[in-house]
Amino acid sequence: MTILIGKTPATAGPEAAAGGAGAQIRLERVTKDFGLASPAVDGVSLTIEPGEFMTLLGPSGSGKTTTLNLIAGFESLTSGTIRLDAQDVSTLPAHRRNLGIVFQNYALFPHLTVAGNIAYPLRERKVPRAEIERRVAEVLELVQLKGRDQHYPAQLSGGQQQRVALARAIVFHPRALLLDEPLGALDRNLRAALQLEIRRIHREVGTTLVFVTHDQEEAMNLSDRIALFHDGRIEQVGSPETLYGAPETLFTARFLGDSTVFPLGGQPLTGPVTWEGERWAVDAATVAARAHEGGPTALVVRPEAVGVVRDRAQVPAGANAVRARVRDIEYMGAHRMLQLAVGEDVAGRAQIPAADRSYTLGDDVVAWWRPDAQRIVAA
Structure with a gap:
């Protein structure tokens, strides 16, 4: 089974993606200043290619999550530009960027079934009922939750709840998928299992994926490239092999x-x-x-x-x-x-x-x- 993430749904509106491998995400001198001693994000420039698995890695307070929130539209820019493909989305509201988001706390609706949670973004987009049923069935198979569609979140394990959150983020064909510390609340063995699942799902759907973590091993296992953050700036960008084997600074060498x-x-x-x-x-x-x-x-x-x-x-x-x-x-x-x-x-x-x-x-x-x-x- 192949699900084409980034394929434009008829009901998605003019801001939806047109490609089949997700959007290119381009950050140009992006800055976010909360009025503290130094900006949370300080002049970050980064290009994430269509279909790439890019991890934003760094210690707490390094600017990685704020950068993800700026891409998502949850935070407003102080300065700089964010583009999805050729479109400047710097001032576009989050709901018009057509991005899938997965949070650490899952953010599932407890009163909705698994199928209801997954279908929610499709209902909001006025997708026809038959199409909703078809897509929900597809992603349930993709995340290996077939047969769990009528369960409620409280009846699921933490790993299963995370799969539901991932399915909900995928089902509406987003331009890119953003994951903010999605495995942080899970134990070590379950984290390792879900890392494999995320990597498999990324291969199958082929979308652009931006993953935030502070876990070096997780970043090394999952990523095509890593952007290592330090004090609001990018210290180094490269493949896991490059950052480990050819660090440019002492911070990179010690962190990885x-x-x-x-x-x-x-x-x-x-x-x-x-x-x-x-x-x-x-x-x-x-x-x-x-x-x-x-x-x-x-x-x-x-x-x-x-x-x-x-x-x-x-x-x-x-x-x-x-x-x-x-x-x-x-x-x-x-x-x-x-x-x-x-x-x-x-x-x-x-x-x-x-x-x-x-x-x-x-x-x-x-x-x-x-x-x-x-x-x-x-x-």
């Missing part, structure tokens, strides 16, 4: 995954770098673009790229190395994580096989990594 971070100050990056008497080779391809601006930088290396040996003579040729001490060992199931004390105040991390029990607390070791596995970022 674990790292060992060595501050480098403002030393030149045209050759080897030094840190507390160590001299390390630099692979030019791993120096982030922003590091050339002349400000402070840091060398970042991920735990899976760090090897551990007993003696410096065991370090592979061409690798960078530093002396460390094992201060903790975490068993993670598939692997063990060594927590390392490096120098005066650097907390290092090295990932080793789960079966490796050769290290104990207090062991003196040498940590090493290849120059092409490190990243030098703006700090």
Whole structure:
């Protein structure tokens, strides 16, 4: 079964989408100022392509949810422009933007059945009864709730209620689907299951999807691209692989995954770098673009790229190395994580096989990594 999200319903009005893969969403210098010390959203520019799964990721207060509310029309712009395809919707009311919204709290009507909740946006749009029944049946099958149409929300689990909210947001063929922390109220196992369902539904309907979360793992699992927010601005935009493997700033490196971070100050990056008497080779391809601006930088290396040996003579040729001490060992199931004390105040991390029990607390070791596995970022 294929449901074409973005196909213009006859009753949707002139503001409805015309394409079959959802709308392009373009933010141009978007700002929202609530009159506080700094704007909640500060000059954000971002293009979300038709059919793309874009996640707005960041800590609480970073501006991601406010940005989603600006796209939805729930908040008014202080300045800037928002376009859906070629249409400027900056001043268009939320109900005329034809966007599907899913909230963390589901926002289901308790007095309506599952079918009644899903049908609600169609009834508001004066869709004929037979068409309503057909579309409701389609999305019930899509979200795997067939046979639950006459149940009430109180009779459903949290995951089932979220599926109903998703079906209601899809059924009227929106130009794009906006999801605001939709899995935040669910336990870990159910979150993982519904992540798979959201990814499957996105593949099947093919619509533009904007997903807000503060959960790094969730963003990495679901997204085509991630826009990482920090203090009301976008820190970096890219695929999950790019943000994890090629961070441009220390904030990005620390927010997305674990790292060992060595501050480098403002030393030149045209050759080897030094840190507390160590001299390390630099692979030019791993120096982030922003590091050339002349400000402070840091060398970042991920735990899976760090090897551990007993003696410096065991370090592979061409690798960078530093002396460390094992201060903790975490068993993670598939692997063990060594927590390392490096120098005066650097907390290092090295990932080793789960079966490796050769290290104990207090062991003196040498940590090493290849120059092409490190990243030098703006700090």
